Amino acid sequence: MNRTTLLGLGVVVVLLAGFFFFFYTPRGTETTSDTSTTSTPAQITTKTAQEDSAEYSIDVQYPEFGIPVFDAEISKSVHAAVEELKKQAATDKPVANGFRKYELYGRVSGTYLDENIANAKIVLAQDFGGAHPLPIVVTFNFDRKTGTLFTLDSALARLGLTLPQMASEAKAQLDATLGKDIIAPEGADAKAENYQTFIVGVNSVTFIFQPYQVAPYSAGTPEVVFARQ
DSSP states (O other): OOHHHHHHHHHHHHHHHHHHHHHHSOOSOOOOOOOOSSSOOOOOEEEEEEEEOSSEEEEEEEEEOSOHHHHHHHHHHHHHHHHHHHHHHHHHOTTTTTSOOEEEEEEEEEEEEOSSEEEEEEEEEEESSSSSOEEEEEEEEEETTTTEEOOHHHHHHHHTOOHHHHHHHHHHHHHHHHGGGOSOGGGGSSOGGGGOOEEEOSSEEEEEOOTTTSSOGGGOSOEEEEEOO
16 A cells, blocks of 8 residues: 555545544533423433445434424434435445445434423434535424424524524624634525524524535534523
8 A cells, every 4th residue: 555545544534533523522412311200201312223235324323302292203304314315325326336335324412301391413424425424413302391392483482583683693693703714694694494403402592504504614513502581
C-alpha cells in the first residue's frame, strides 16, 4: 500500500470519526425515567431496527417510552426511513453496479420523560455512496397531560409567539452564532416547513436546523432556543 493510499484512508477515518462525534454526541438533552404516581407508568428503553442484505445495511436505534401513541409515532417514522432506503437500494442496486452498499444507521441523541412531557431526538444518517453520510435529525414531542403529540402550533403556544415573531428572533440568534457562515437565510424564513424539527423541554423549546438548511455541512445542526412561558 503506497503512501498516497494510506493518507487517503487516514482522511476517511478522521472524517467518519468527526461525523459520529459531531452528530451523535447528545447536546443538553436529559435522559430520565418517570417516577410519577399520578400518570401512566412509563420508562425509556431502546429498540433496534437491523437488516443486512447484498445491497444495503441498516442499524438504527430508537427509544420506546411505554406510551403506546407516542411509541407508535416514533416507530412509524423510523421504519418509514428504513423502507425508503430499501426501496432506493432495490431501484439503484449499488453493489451490482460496482458501488458500496447503501446504509442507514442512527442513534438516540437525547430523551426526556416526566409526568407532563416526553421527548426524543434521533440522528439518522443515510449513506448513498457520496462523500459523506447525510445526517437527518428527527424529533418527537408528546404532551402527557392531553395525550397528544406536540405540533408546531402547540409549541409556539408554549412560547406565546407567532411563527413570524419566532422566526425573526431565530434569525437574530443564527446571525449572532453563525454570522458569515449562513449560506441559506431562507432556511429560517417564517414557513412551517422550516421549523418542524424541535424539542419541547421543561423550560424551553429548541428548534433545530438540518445540515445545509441554513449553514454549511461543517456547521452541523444549528439550534435556536426560546424560553417557555
